[in-house]
Amino acid sequence: MTVGELYGRLKDKSKWFFMERDIGRLFSALRSSGDFWEVLDLSEVPMLLASWLVGELEREGFVAVVGEEVRLTEKGECFCRENDISRARRLECPWCRGKAVHVEAYMKVLREFKGLSLERPEPLRQYDQGYVTEESTVARVVLMAARGDLEGNAILVLGDDDLAGLALALTGAPKEVVVLDIDERLLDFIEDKAREVGFHNLEARRADFRDPLPEDLVGRFDVFLTDPSESLPALKAFIGRGVVGLKGLGGAGYFGLTRAESSLWKWRELEKILVEDFGMAITDIIHDFNAYLSWGYEREMKAWDYLPVKAEPKGIWYRSCWFRIERVEETHLENVPIEGEIVEDEEMATA
Amino acid sequence: MTVGELYGRLKDKSKWFFMERDIGRLFSALRSSGDFWEVLDLSEVPMLLASWLVGELEREGFVAVVGEEVRLTEKGECFCRENDISRARRLECPWCRGKAVHVEAYMKVLREFKGLSLERPEPLRQYDQGYVTEESTVARVVLMAARGDLEGNAILVLGDDDLAGLALALTGAPKEVVVLDIDERLLDFIEDKAREVGFHNLEARRADFRDPLPEDLVGRFDVFLTDPSESLPALKAFIGRGVVGLKGLGGAGYFGLTRAESSLWKWRELEKILVEDFGMAITDIIHDFNAYLSWGYEREMKAWDYLPVKAEPKGIWYRSCWFRIERVEETHLENVPIEGEIVEDEEMATA
Numbered sequence: 001m002t003v004g005e006l007y008g009r010l011k012d013k014s015k016w017f018f019m020e021r022d023i024g025r026l027f028s029a030l031r032s033s034g035d036f037w038e039v040l041d042l043s044e045v046p047m048l049l050a051s052w053l054v055g056e057l058e059r060e061g062f063v064a065v066v067g068e069e070v071r072l073t074e075k076g077e078c079f080c081r082e083n084d085i086s087r088a089r090r091l092e093c094p095w096c097r098g099k100a101v102h103v104e105a106y107m108k109v110l111r112e113f114k115g116l117s118l119e120r121p122e123p124l125r126q127y128d129q130g131y132v133t134e135e136s137t138v139a140r141v142v143l144m145a146a147r148g149d150l151e152g153n154a155i156l157v158l159g160d161d162d163l164a165g166l167a168l169a170l171t172g173a174p175k176e177v178v179v180l181d182i183d184e185r186l187l188d189f190i191e192d193k194a195r196e197v198g199f200h201n202l203e204a205r206r207a208d209f210r211d212p213l214p215e216d217l218v219g220r221f222d223v224f225l226t227d228p229s230e231s232l233p234a235l236k237a238f239i240g241r242g243v244v245g246l247k248g249l250g251g252a253g254y255f256g257l258t259r260a261e262s263s264l265w266k267w268r269e270l271e272k273i274l275v276e277d278f279g280m281a282i283t284d285i286i287h288d289f290n291a292y293l294s295w296g297y298e299r300e301m302k303a304w305d306y307l308p309v310k311a312e313p314k315g316i317w318y319r320s321c322w323f324r325i326e327r328v329e330e331t332h333l334e335n336v337p338i339e340g341e342i343v344e345d346e347e348m349a350t351a
Numbered sequence: 352m353t354v355g356e357l358y359g360r361l362k363d364k365s366k367w368f369f370m371e372r373d374i375g376r377l378f379s380a381l382r383s384s385g386d387f388w389e390v391l392d393l394s395e396v397p398m399l400l401a402s403w404l405v406g407e408l409e410r411e412g413f414v415a416v417v418g419e420e421v422r423l424t425e426k427g428e429c430f431c432r433e434n435d436i437s438r439a440r441r442l443e444c445p446w447c448r449g450k451a452v453h454v455e456a457y458m459k460v461l462r463e464f465k466g467l468s469l470e471r472p473e474p475l476r477q478y479d480q481g482y483v484t485e486e487s488t489v490a491r492v493v494l495m496a497a498r499g500d501l502e503g504n505a506i507l508v509l510g511d512d513d514l515a516g517l518a519l520a521l522t523g524a525p526k527e528v529v530v531l532d533i534d535e536r537l538l539d540f541i542e543d544k545a546r547e548v549g550f551h552n553l554e555a556r557r558a559d560f561r562d563p564l565p566e567d568l569v570g571r572f573d574v575f576l577t578d579p580s581e582s583l584p585a586l587k588a589f590i591g592r593g594v595v596g597l598k599g600l601g602g603a604g605y606f607g608l609t610r611a612e613s614s615l616w617k618w619r620e621l622e623k624i625l626v627e628d629f630g631m632a633i634t635d636i637i638h639d640f641n642a643y644l645s646w647g648y649e650r651e652m653k654a655w656d657y658l659p660v661k662a663e664p665k666g667i668w669y670r671s672c673w674f675r676i677e678r679v680e681e682t683h684l685e686n687v688p689i690e691g692e693i694v695e696d697e698e699m700a701t702a
Binding site for chain 2: 017019020021022024025028083084085086088089090091092093094095096098099100101102105142143145146148151152173175248249250263264265267268271272275276279280281282283284285286287321326328329
């Protein structure tokens with residue numbers, strides 16, 4: 001059977017955006033690993049689609065679930081050979097782990113940041129929290145330094161379970177940092193620690209991004225940073241508020257986007273919004289820049305019921321690509337309230 | 352004087368897209384280097400704008416040209432301090448040089464490729480040729496392997512002074528490679544060497560990208576790769592022909608884009624075309640992925656007359672960012688002839 005034939009049999013059954021190529025990607029990952037979390041990570045097939053697809057492939061006899069593993073059957077192996085599907089490989093630089101930046105240039109910040117973040121509040125499912133490794137947060141700061149977005153800059157952080165505000169404070173470099181979050185525990189923690197390390201130009205303030213950006217923050221910043229939940233409305237709200245906070249042309253923004261919860265269809269929809277509506281040029285997309293620690297509430301997340309194997313992840317499996325955008329046209333942006341629930345769409349799996 | 356005030360005095364005099372931020376970028380680079388080629392590289396201000404701007408700054412007393420160097424005067428240094436402009440820094444990973452991929456995984460290919468490319472034909476100004484380092488070409492191949500765009504894939508190379516076709520042949524991995532170029536010397540060289548290394552699924556064929564893609568190549572490929580001249584019409588033509596060559600959804604493309612010859616305004620215009628018209632999601636933008644060797648005809652290029660210092664570059668100064676795009680919607684694309692000269696626009700400097 002060819003990939004195209006198999007796709008033809010399955011395509012109308014999927015609830016999600018589904019390309020023929022997703023089949024190749026999934027088989028390719030299955031040739032490299034039997035650990036489903038690693039298969040998700042390697043394949044880059046959206047999590048819910050991948051879970052459903054494994055079920056279909058099991059029914060068709062291409063894979064078998066054995067204990068906690070998903071394995072290719074003889075029929076599955078044969079399918080790979082016939083269709084010239086090779087093993088998925090990680091070929092990222094072993095030194096920077098594909099981050100492309102030199103985190104060691106900020107070794108002192110990294111060391112201090114690791115110390116401080118030991119006491120951070122635990123993630124809450126209620127706010128779709130789940131934080132990245134300390135290396136990821138500090139790498140974001142290093143990237144900002146490399147792009148001229150750190151020293152002497154006014155920086156807005158929209159949502160900060162990753163404690164980027166604190167890492168920024170540790171560099172002592174920004175002119176000011178304003179951290180917005182809905183979670184008072186985080187705000188208190190970040191403000192206290194920033195003061196402890198002697199950075200006094202940080203303000204942590206409670207905010208809900210469904211509300212407009214407060215007037216005193218509009219048009220005030222050189223740079224913003226955010227890592228939203230990945231429904232299109234939430235992405236648009238968080239990033240949109242960030243853009244509203246920028247001074248104007250040349251203002252820069254950073255945010256993360258996964259393949260696990262966003263199909264490339266959603267990627268393109270978001271890119272249209274960034275470029276057309278928000279007047280931004282996309283200057284960087286660094287693959288798998290952010291690595292997320294397991295957030296401890298996997299069993300409660302939406303995707304759990306769909307998983308072909310009910311085993312908890314053994315290591316890092318959830319990564320996001322890191323975007324940098326820069327404003328080149330002052331398009332009109334509304335700063336108005338958004339009604340209703342925004343952190344929900346059919347591709348979201350971890351909320 | 353503030354950056355804003357200086358910008359106010361200069362902005363109406365510029366022929367090019369010019370943001371306030373370009374001033375900060377240029378001063379920041381001038382704080383790090385007096386070598387104008389290095390300043391171009393570090394600042395990321397488009398080459399012609401940067402050359403003009405240095406002239407204006409000299410007239411205003413902020414910089415002085417001393418021998419072969421462009422130096423900040425006391426007034427210029429003072430301006431930087433007052434406006435909190437820090438030194439530009441390279442903070443790319445020292446191992447992969449910011450390429451993010453593990454080139455050493457293909458060390459054998461790199462070694463053989465270096466050997467073979469010693470005999471390559473010299474670049475011709477007539478075709479706007481100028482090739483990248485061997486590491487850059489092989490890194491492109493490694494990135495393709497990492498993204499599942501190499502093994503068993505049918506690959507189209509549109510314009511190949513970088514000899515990507517040959518590097519692909521050395522891996523032995525693609526199902527087929529078709530190289531199109533206007534330069535017969537290159538075509539003969541690539542076809543001969545591919546045969547020499549035992550790769551028989553490579554065809555090198557003469558083509559002009561103003562003409563439609565030949566019928567037998569339409570809809571035939573999984574992946575394309577190109578590194579066009581950076582006028583918007585040329586970018587659109589080369590990349591557009593590549594997209595026309597793809598089989599359909601999930602097909603991927605790779606191409607380079609500089610900051611030296613393309614303002615972020617042009618970046619955004621191109622991104623609009625990619626996302627809207629070509630139906631692509633942009634999946635990767637790797638900063639300064641490609642390093643170009645000096646092409647030996649610097650004195651003949653358009654920018655030479657504009658340069659504040661008439662010295663030849665001492666090392667690599669011209670880099671491009673590397674895009675990966677993937678098709679997620681089959682928008683209608685025309686495969687029709689393009690009339691007139693396409694490799695010319697007001698930001699182009701090296702042609």
